[in-house]
Structure formats: C-alpha cells, structure tokens
Amino acid sequence: MTRGCHRVRQAAAAFVLAAGWGAAAEPAFERTEDVIYGRKYGTALTLDVFRPKGPANGVGIVQVVSGGWFSSHEMAGVATRMAPLFERGYTVFAVVHGSQPKFAIPEILEDMHRAVRFIRVHAREYGVDPDRLGITGGSAGGHLSLMMGTCGAEGDPKAKDPVDRESSRVQAVACFYPPTDFLNFGKPGEDAIGRGILASFAGAFDFRELDPGSRKLVPVTNEARIVEIGRQVSPITHVRASSAPTLIIHGDADPHVPIQQAEIFVAKMKEAGVDAKLVVKPGAKHGWPDMDKDMEQIADWFDAHLKPARAAK
Numbered sequence: 001m002t003r004g005c006h007r008v009r010q011a012a013a014a015f016v017l018a019a020g021w022g023a024a025a026e027p028a029f030e031r032t033e034d035v036i037y038g039r040k041y042g043t044a045l046t047l048d049v050f051r052p053k054g055p056a057n058g059v060g061i062v063q064v065v066s067g068g069w070f071s072s073h074e075m076a077g078v079a080t081r082m083a084p085l086f087e088r089g090y091t092v093f094a095v096v097h098g099s100q101p102k103f104a105i106p107e108i109l110e111d112m113h114r115a116v117r118f119i120r121v122h123a124r125e126y127g128v129d130p131d132r133l134g135i136t137g138g139s140a141g142g143h144l145s146l147m148m149g150t151c152g153a154e155g156d157p158k159a160k161d162p163v164d165r166e167s168s169r170v171q172a173v174a175c176f177y178p179p180t181d182f183l184n185f186g187k188p189g190e191d192a193i194g195r196g197i198l199a200s201f202a203g204a205f206d207f208r209e210l211d212p213g214s215r216k217l218v219p220v221t222n223e224a225r226i227v228e229i230g231r232q233v234s235p236i237t238h239v240r241a242s243s244a245p246t247l248i249i250h251g252d253a254d255p256h257v258p259i260q261q262a263e264i265f266v267a268k269m270k271e272a273g274v275d276a277k278l279v280v281k282p283g284a285k286h287g288w289p290d291m292d293k294d295m296e297q298i299a300d301w302f303d304a305h306l307k308p309a310r311a312a313k
Contacts (some may be wrong), residue, residue: 002306006244006291012230022313023123023157023196027051028049028052028054028086028087029050029051029052029057029086029092030050030051030052030053031049031050031051031208032038032048032049032051032073032093033046033048033050033073033076033141033288034046034048034073035047035048035049037114037115037118037119037163038110038111038114038115038163039099043098043178045096045097045111045117045129046073047076047093047095047096047118048073048076048093048094048096048097049081049091049092049093049094049095049125049126050086050091050092050093050094051091051127051224052086052087052089054086054087054089054090055088056087056089056090056091057088057089057090057196058089058095058129058132058302058307058308058309059089059091059128059129059132059134059302059306060090060094060119060123060126060128060129060132060134060138061082061085061090061091061092061118061133061134061135062090062095062115062116062119062133062134062135062136062145062170063076063082063092063093063094063095063135063136063137064095064097064135064136064137064141064142064144064145065094065095065096065097065137065141066097066139066140066141066144066203067138067140067141068100068139068200069083069099069100069105069140069144069201070099070100070140070202071096071097071099071205072096072099073096073264073299075096076094077164078179082126082295083292083294083295084253084296084298084299084307085295085297085299085302086300087249087299088299090299090302091126091127091128091218093115093119094272095111095112095115097111097115097144098111098286099113100195100201100222101202101203101206101281101302102202102204102276103203104203104204104206104207104208105204105205105233106207106229106232106233106293107183108144108204109144109147109151109233110144112144112147112148113148113152113153113168114163114168115168115298116135116148116152116167116168116169116170117155117163117164117167117168118163119164119260120133120167120168121162121163121299122189127270130166130167131171131310132142132171132306132308133170133171133306133307134170134171134172134173134174134302134305135148135149135170135172135173135174135175135244136174136175136177136298137175137176137178138175138176138287139176139179139256139257139286140176140179140201141178142175142176142177142178142179142180142248143178143179143180143235145175145178145264146173146174146175146178146180146235146246147233147238148168148169148170148173148236148244149170149172149173149235149237149242149243149244149246150235150239150240150244151171151246152165152168152169152170153166153168153169154167154169155167155168160182160312169244169304170244170245171244171305172244172245172301172302173245173246173247173308174242174246174247174248174249174297174298174301174302175217175246175247175248175249176248176249176250176287176291176294177248177249177251177256177257177259177261177286178197178234178235178248178257178262178265178266179192179234179261179262179289180234180235180261180262180265181183181234181235181236181261181265181270182233182234183228183230183231184196184233184264185235185258185261186258186261187258187260191227191230193205193226193227193229194206195229197256197258197289200290205226205227205230206219207219207220207225207229208220214273220231220233234243234267235265236264236265238271239265239268239269239271239272239274241272241273241274243269243274244274244277245276245301245305246265246266246269246274246276246277247264247276247277247279247297247301248262248265248276248277248278248279248280248299249278249281249294249297249298250262250278250279250280250284250285251277251280251281251283251284251285251287251288252280252281252282252283252296253283253284253285254284254285254286255285255286256285256286257286259280262278263278266278275305277301279294279297280305294311
C-alpha cells in the first residue's frame with residue numbers, strides 16, 4: 001500500500017470510524033461475499049449479501065459501505081453490527097463503490113445507481129420484494145444514501161443490459177450524520193466542495209469531464225462549473241415530493257458534518273410534503289458510543305415505511 005493510499009484510508013477512518021460503533025455480538029445471518037454487480041474500467045464492482053437465518057420479511061436494505069467516499073470489502077463487515085435488521089428479517093446488501101481519489105463523487109454515484117438496479121433485477125433470487133428497498137449509511141455513506149433517496153431514476157427500457165432497464169429508486173432512507181449541501185456547509189455560503197472542513201477529502205471533489213477534442217478526461221478548473229457540480233451532488237438540491245421518506249440521526253456537536261446539514265435537509269423535505277425526521281443526539285460528535293443501539297430506530301423507520309402491500313404474499 002502506498003503512503004498516499006494509506007493517508008486516504010486514515011482520512012476516511014477519521015470521517016466515519018469516529019462513529020464509535022461498539023463491538024457487536026455476531027448476529028444470525030448467512031453471508032454471500034463478492035457478488036459482482038458491475039464492472040468499471042475492467043475492474044469488478046462487488047457487494048455482499050447478508051440474509052437472516054430466521055424468517056425473512058421480504059425487504060432489502062442497501063448498506064452503503066463508505067467513509068470519506070472511500071470503500072473497501074473489509075469495511076463491509078459493518079453489516080455485522082446491524083443486528084436489529086437481521087432480527088426483524090431484513091436482507092442487507094453491503095455495497096462497495098469505487099473510491100476517491102481515483103473516482104470522484106459523480107462517478108461514485110454511478111456505482112450506487114448500478115448497485116440498486118442490480119439488486120432490483122435479482123431481488124427475487126434473494127427473497128426480496130423489488131418494490132421495497134431501503135438504504136442506509138453513515139457520514140459519506142449517509143450522503144450517498146440521501147442522493148439515492150432523492151435522485152433515484154427510472155431505467156432505460158431500450159438498454160441492452162437488463163440491469164440498466166431497472167429503476168434505481170429506493171423507498172426509504174435512514175442514515176447517520178450525512179453531508180447534504182456542500183455550498184452551505186454549516187452556514188449559508190460556506191463552500192465545502194473539497195474545501196474548508198472537507199479539505200482532507202478533496203479527492204472526492206476532483207471533478208473530471210471528457211474533453212471532446214482530446215478525448216481525455218481532464219480536470220474541471222472553471223469555478224462556475226465546479227460550483228454547479230457541487231450543487232448537483234448535494235442531496236438538498238434534488239428534494240421533491242417524490243423523494244423517499246428519510247430519517248437522519250445526527251450529533252449536535254459534530255465537528256466534521258455540522259448538524260445544520262441535517263436540519264436544513266429535513267426542513268426542505270417537510271416543505272416538499274415528504275415524511276422526514278431528525279433525531280438529535282445531544283453532545284454527540286461524529287459518532288458516539290453504543291451507536292449499535294440506534295440501529296433500533298433505523299429498523300423502526302424501515303418497519304414503518306417498507307410495509308408489504310396488501311396483495312403481497
């Protein structure tokens with residue numbers, strides 16, 4: 001491992017492992033590792049499937065494996081800390097995405113859309129209703145969860161790949177301390193597009209676009225374009241009446257992602273008429289001891305918003 005890669009891992013850890021997850025007891029599940037949900041530049045994109053050993057409830061939860069927009073298979077083990085979900089019969093899909101600094105947020109989002117579409121195509125194989133998918137994550141994983149909750153899109157019915165024909169929409173979101181507005185980060189006008197508080201994660205905001213003349217991916221240097229992309233990767237930009245119901249759990253002393261991010265997002269959701277709730281953890285920073293217990297609230301939210309249709313068996 002290079003020093004640069006090691007620093008990226010350390011920064012990601014500071015962004016999400018400060019979460020304070022306790023040492024959880026091994027829940028009852030069956031794990032299928034390294035399911036390939038797509039390929040990017042010749043590299044496989046994978047997810048792990050965690051199926052409860054007890055009765056399954058037919059609902060799938062996408063667990064975004066991400067800290068500082070860095071993802072790895074080793075990090076997928078956090079699914080073992082989701083005991084309340086397994087106890088209630090949820091099937092969890094732990095998705096590993098392309099990591100910064102190799103890939104910036106727009107490219108990472110492409111992976112997430114692909115993963116949800118793949119899960120929907122194969123839902124029946126895993127005993128899951130394709131119309132009842134939730135998503136969860138913390139920090140950067142929370143940001144990506146909100147993007148899927150607000151930007152999930154219909155598939156292309158003319159696509160050759162059957163996965164691309166499916167929708168990437170999710171039906172509910174429940175996450176921890178997510179960034180929601182990179183242009184107003186902590187206060188109006190505060191730019192955090194890989195700057196300020198998020199300067200350590202600049203690789204996630206190293207936007208590149210195809211130059212039609214040279215046919216090369218070149219860095220975006222135009223400030224107006226950088227701001228526009230920063231706006232497009234901010235979940236708050238996409239809130240609409242069709243957004244997925246969302247629960248956010250956030251500490252009011254978070255030094256990395258100000259609680260203001262959750263407050264403004266939830267307020268925007270309510271203005272749009274979408275069910276949204278903010279649970280404030282007094283005095284908590286970017287994570288807190290015994291976060292495992294808060295998974296009960298996550299499970300409650302999914303219970304309330306992912307109930308089976310009356311006709312479902």
